[in-house]
Amino acid sequence: MEFFVNAFLLALLAATTIAIVRMRRLIATTMLFGIFSLLMAAVFVVLDAVDVAFTEASVGAGISTILMLATLAICGAKQESVPRKQLPAIIVVVVTGAVLLWGVSGLPDVGDPTAPATTHVYKRYVEESGTEIGVPNIVTSVLASYRGYDTLGEVAVIFTAGLGIICLIGAGTGQQRRRRNGNDSGDDV
Amino acid sequence: MEHHPVVRVAAKILIPPILLFALYVQFHGDFGPGGGFQAGVIFGAAIILYGLVFGLKATQSVIPPQVASILTAVGVLLYAGVGVWSVMLGGNFLDYNALDSHDPVHGQHVGILIIELGVGITVAAVMIVLFYGFAGYLRDHD
Structure with missing residues (x-):
C-alpha cells in the first residue's frame, strides 16, 4: 500500500x-x-x-x-523567451541528476537501525527525553531544548531577513514614499 | 477584492478559526506536531488574508507597521532572555533545568513554552512585515 x-x-x-x-x-x-x-x-x-x-x-x-x-x-x-539551443543546460542537468542518484544509492534505508542517524544521539533522545524534558513530542524536545541554541540562531536568521526587507523596501509605513517625495520637491527647487 | 461579497464573507468566517488554530498549534506543539514556526506562519497568513481582502489600510489599523517591526525583535529578545534568565539562576545558557530548582522537568516546560512563544512572535511579525513591505511598495510606486 x-x-x-x-x-x-x-x-x-x-x-x-x-x-x-x-x-x-x-x-x-x-x-x-x-x-x-x-x-x-x-x-x-x-x-x-x-x-x-x-x-x-x-x-x-x-x-x-x-x-x-x-x-x-x-x-x-x-518571462523572457528562452533561446532554442539548450544543449549545455541539458548536459548540466543530466550530469547533476546522475550524481544525485549515485549519492542517494549510498544512503541508508529509511528507519535502518544501523544508520549513523539512529546510532549517535538518537537513542538518548528517544529513551530519555520523556523523563528529562517531559514533553511527548520528541521533535519539540530536540528543537526547543537539546538544540535550543540552534533554534535561537534560526530565529535570529528570520529576524535578520525581516530587517533586510525593511531596509530594502520599507516596512509599509509610507516613510520611503515621503522621503522620495521630499527629495523630488528638493530637486524641483 | 474589497468589492467581492463572497470573498469578504468567506474571509470573515475563516479568519477567526485560522487565528485560533495558530494559537492551538503554538501551545499544543509540545504534545502534537507543530510549534512556534508553524504557528507564526499560520498567524501571519491569517493577517495577510485579511490584508488581501480588506486592504492594507484596514490591516495596518489592526496591527500598525511600527508595532509589527518592533515585535520581530521582541520574539528574539524573549528567546535570548530565557537564556540569560537561566544563566542568572545558576545554569548554562538556555539550560531550562535551572528555571525551577525543585522540579527540573517543570523548568523545561516553562522554558520551552516561552521560547516557542518567542519563535512564534518573531515569525508572525516577520511574515506581517514582509507583507507590509511588499504591499506598501506597490502602493507607493503605482
Missing part, C-alpha cells in the same frame, strides 16, 4: 516539475510551486515526519506562494 502511495506522489511530483519547466506564465508557475510543496508535505507525512510536513505545507505552499505573487505584482509576470 505504501509503495502505491509513494509511487503516486512521486509521479505527481515529476508531472508538476515538468509542468513548471514548460510553463511560461509565471503566475501559473507560482501556483504549481505551491502544488509541488503540498505534494512534498504529503511525502513527508508518508515518511512520518509530520512536523516537517506541517512546515512545508504552511511555509512552502502558503506563505511562499503569497510572497512570490507579491513579487510578481512588483516585477511583472512575464
Whole structure:
C-alpha cells in the first residue's frame, strides 16, 4: 500500500516539475510551486515526519506562494523567451541528476537501525527525553531544548531577513514614499 | 477584492478559526506536531488574508507597521532572555533545568513554552512585515 502511495506522489511530483519547466506564465508557475510543496508535505507525512510536513505545507505552499505573487505584482509576470539551443543546460542537468542518484544509492534505508542517524544521539533522545524534558513530542524536545541554541540562531536568521526587507523596501509605513517625495520637491527647487 | 461579497464573507468566517488554530498549534506543539514556526506562519497568513481582502489600510489599523517591526525583535529578545534568565539562576545558557530548582522537568516546560512563544512572535511579525513591505511598495510606486 505504501509503495502505491509513494509511487503516486512521486509521479505527481515529476508531472508538476515538468509542468513548471514548460510553463511560461509565471503566475501559473507560482501556483504549481505551491502544488509541488503540498505534494512534498504529503511525502513527508508518508515518511512520518509530520512536523516537517506541517512546515512545508504552511511555509512552502502558503506563505511562499503569497510572497512570490507579491513579487510578481512588483516585477511583472512575464518571462523572457528562452533561446532554442539548450544543449549545455541539458548536459548540466543530466550530469547533476546522475550524481544525485549515485549519492542517494549510498544512503541508508529509511528507519535502518544501523544508520549513523539512529546510532549517535538518537537513542538518548528517544529513551530519555520523556523523563528529562517531559514533553511527548520528541521533535519539540530536540528543537526547543537539546538544540535550543540552534533554534535561537534560526530565529535570529528570520529576524535578520525581516530587517533586510525593511531596509530594502520599507516596512509599509509610507516613510520611503515621503522621503522620495521630499527629495523630488528638493530637486524641483 | 474589497468589492467581492463572497470573498469578504468567506474571509470573515475563516479568519477567526485560522487565528485560533495558530494559537492551538503554538501551545499544543509540545504534545502534537507543530510549534512556534508553524504557528507564526499560520498567524501571519491569517493577517495577510485579511490584508488581501480588506486592504492594507484596514490591516495596518489592526496591527500598525511600527508595532509589527518592533515585535520581530521582541520574539528574539524573549528567546535570548530565557537564556540569560537561566544563566542568572545558576545554569548554562538556555539550560531550562535551572528555571525551577525543585522540579527540573517543570523548568523545561516553562522554558520551552516561552521560547516557542518567542519563535512564534518573531515569525508572525516577520511574515506581517514582509507583507507590509511588499504591499506598501506597490502602493507607493503605482
